[in-house]
Amino acid sequence: MTASVHTTLISVSELRALLQSSAPPVLIDCSFDLADPAKGEKKYQQGHLPGAFYAHLDRDLSGPLHPGGPRSPLFTGRHPLPDREALRAWAGRLGIAPGRQVVTFDAEGSPFAARAWWLLRWLGHEAVAARRWNGCMAICRRRLGHRGCPTARWPSLPGPGPA
Secondary structure (H helix, E strand, O other): OOOOOOOEOOOHHHHHHHHHHOOOOOEOOOOOOOOOOHHHHHHHHOOOOOOOOOOOOOOOOOOOOOOOOOOOOOOOOOOOOOOHHHHHHHEEEEEEOOOOOOOEEOOOOHHHHHHHHHHHHHHOOEEEEEEOOOOOOHHHHOOOOOOOOOOOOOEEEEEEEEO
16 A cells, blocks of 8 residues: 655644655745744754754745845845755655655744745645644644654764755
């Protein structure tokens, strides 16, 4: 029996089953606060889902800003799309490879998780789902059976690979 691929939203019970499977998903915490760009990463460092990576909106999910303002021909907006090859290399460092399930989530009602979902789909990665988690730490503790979610650090990231 082959595992089902999740391509849109994923339920807590589906995520629990994936986390307990022989091929757990890549988890990406995309929590971010536009008014305080360091807040999401600080909260991630205080504790997160075991094995989850952090994706910073400005650093990982956006390309560089170009000066000039809205009237400039170089104006790219506040969070322009990242370069595709840079994004592909970032995804590879997280261990995202063809067929590997990815689950994105954030603590702000999911706009940043949706952006990560869309960016991975833009690269051609189909096995990506988003989890809408307001208060994801509480859900982690209550529904996934963790007693708190200690900070989990990966000693080293895998080298670049295909997304």
